[in-house]
Amino acid sequence: MEDQPTRIMLAVNQSTINGYPHASISCRRAFEWTLQKIVRSNTSGFHLLFLHVQVPDEDGFDGSDSISASSDDFKDQNPRYNSRGLQLLEFFVTRCHELGVTCESWLKKGDPTEVICLEAKRVQPDFLVLGSRGLGPFKKVFVGTVSEFCAKHAECPVITIKRREDETPEDPIDD
Amino acid sequence: MEDQPTRIMLAVNQSTINGYPHASISCRRAFEWTLQKIVRSNTSGFHLLFLHVQVPDEDGFDGSDSISASSDDFKDQNPRYNSRGLQLLEFFVTRCHELGVTCESWLKKGDPTEVICLEAKRVQPDFLVLGSRGLGPFKKVFVGTVSEFCAKHAECPVITIKRREDETPEDPIDD
Structure with missing residues (x-):
């Protein structure tokens, strides 16, 4: 079992303030936390799985298959880039490639x-890391929290x- | 930051079936999961904090301070052993000592x-790992779940x- 890296899925989303293509503050925080507190120096022991879910018709894009390893892989995605x-x-x-x-x-x-x-059910990661804005109960009612739903329902x-x-x-x- | 190990707190409890001093199935599972999926081969990168909470007057014991490192440390706890x-x-x-x-x-x-x-508030671990029996919603109503409460209220x-x-x-x- 030690041979297989631990597979960590991170759901990432875009910032609501800075506009595209910035990552949200909370998902960047979740990512950095994962690197600092879990992966640490054991870079070969972990495999990260980044999922971004777009709201339908957000920018007329139909989804992509898995892209791995380095930023060069994204160049081949033209004209979908x-x-x-x-x-x-x-x-x-x-x-990740840099690290x-x-x-x-x-x-x-x-x-x-x-x-x-x-x-998460399809890919079966060892665990899922989610960023959260950490809003109080009052604010949550109006905003909804993806993280709370997933913490309850993910397998x-x-x-x-x-x-x-x-x-x-x-x-x-x-x- | 990389110099300081990641501090993981595990709340552990006793089995309801096998009697003392067995650890419950769910807390043993949480412990083994932590070793296999998080600590892995990076044994110097993590520091585990085991907390056991006894229901008052369960066996007339008043709590203990922190005990570290090896099983020999427990020998000195006589007559509280x-x-x-x-x-x-x-x-x-x-x-942990073996590993x-x-x-x-x-x-x-x-x-x-x-x-x-x-x-958790006092000790400020990087995160808390809890075992759960994974009961369905119907069973939960009667049993109560420590893990759900802590997931919601721990800082x-x-x-x-x-x-x-x-x-x-x-x-x-x-x-």
Whole structure:
């Protein structure tokens, strides 16, 4: 079992403040946390799986199959390269490539909560890491939390990483 | 930051079927999962913190301070060694010692849900690992789930590891 790397799935999304192709503050935090606290120096022991779920018709893109390893892989995706979702994934894949952590990434369309749970069931990662804005109960009612839904419904273990307070924008609903 | 090991807190409890001093199926599963999927070969990168919360007056023991490193440390706990909780902790500390993973363990008294959250706040681990029996919603109503409460209320990230189906006893409420 030690031969097979631990497969960690990260659901990543785009920022609501800075516009495309920036990753949201909370998913960047979840990613950095995973590297610092779990992967650490054991880069060969882990394999990261990046999923981005696009809301249908967001930019007229139909999803992509798995893309691995390095940012060069994204160059071959022309003319689909225009997709903002692919640019988001490239951010994470490039960072993994620099660090020597193997990874895969792919895009899906649909309701993020449902698609994340479905993909977790299909891909069967060892666990799922989700970023969260860490909103209080009052704010949550209006915003909805993908992480809470997935923590409850995903078939694999889920760990939710809250956005750091010093990274919280003026309006905490922004991310 | 890489110099400091990742501190993982595990709340461990006793079996309801085999009697003392056995660890419950679900907490043993959470422990083995942590070793296999997180610690892996990077034994110096992690520091485990074992907490056992005893229900008050369970065996007339008043709690212990932190005990580290090896099973020999438990020998010095005489005459408190009779405590079943200490024997439970010895199981985990001995296993860590064999593997070369540093650890600490301690006992507290009280309501497990509250004490786990309070201790997580005090000790500030990087994350908390909890075992769960993985009962369906119907069974949960009658049993209550420590893991669900802590996942919601602990101030650190929480990952819940379900008991494996092939380890589930005849009555799934047993553990």
